[in-house]
């Protein structure tokens with residue numbers, strides 16, 4: 001795809017500028033809900049692209065102010081088929097996907113003039129990572145935490161599912177692609193083949209969820225899952241998102257043995273998603289102080305990108321940013 005070659009270097013440059021470990025944002029949908037958005041819907045956080053794009057930009061700005069070096073866009077559960085079921089046309093669906101990138105780019109660009117910058121924090125010019133949720137996220141049945149896509153889903157079906165959205169998000173000007181909550185090896189393979197087929201020139205990270213702290217949700221080992229990604233020079237970073245924080249340290253150590261790629265971790269708060277009731281169930285939960293403590297351990301263990309996922313907030317990111325970036 002026709003993208004400037006230099007964009008491929010942006011992620012590496014940011015990590016270096018951030019002193020070896022850059023800060024991601026936190027739970028995007030979570031912060032929308034804290035502002036009163038109702039997202040109990042098959043489109044989940046992507047509903048706001050239709051209903052309240054201003055709120056999306058506000059949340060991005062809040063994460064920038066908290067110290068995020070990377071914004072993850074509102075496109076996790078935004079898909080063309082998903083929008084079509086709401087009566088939108090293909091053109092309208094693609095416009096919304098592009099808008100998800102534009103809103104983050106606008107927030108990033110406006111932030112340079114913002115008055116709320118904290119003088120104690122070091123701010124880098126943030127990158128915009130276009131979120132690409134797994135097929136399970138689109139299914140909206142919680143299968144991003146099981147990897148159980150049923151017998152009808154094969155490699156080509158997953159590639160076809162991801163292809164057009166990926167093209168639109170790249171063309172919209174994202175700095176990188178963030179594949180999130182991938183639950184099985186088949187989808188990891190589909191993504192890495194697609195990045196090759198589409199000759200994507202921007203960096204990508206591919207993150208898996210985990211429900212046992214050892215394997216991908218499908219039960220396949222991370223060794224198998226990473227094996228397929230290690231062969232791709234289109235994949236810059238691999239890691240874990242939306243799994244409980246207490247799994248992360250062991251998984252960083254495991255990933256270090258399985259890959260030479262940069263490691264990215266952004267766990268949720270420890271609560272567990274009930275895909276049927278569509279709500280978070282209380283579980284072993286971690287507060288922002290705990291994230292502050294964990295973040296240094298994750299960095300020392302070798303993570304190059306650290307943030308939060310669902311049920312974490314700008315306060316969580318402020319705590320992580322403070323400990324990883326505050327001037328001494």
Ligand SMILES: C[S+](C)CC[C@H](N)C(=O)O
Nearest residue numbers: 044137140141142273275
């Ligand atoms: C990361 S999960 C909490 C997103 C929502 C899920 N795909 C669903 O629609 O139920």
Ligand SMILES: N[C@@H](CCS)C(=O)O
Nearest residue numbers: 027028029045076242
């Ligand atoms: N980035 C996503 C969550 C992934 S689990 C969102 O909050 O919309």
Ligand SMILES: [Zn+2]
Nearest residue numbers: 242268309310
């Ligand atoms: Zn999440």
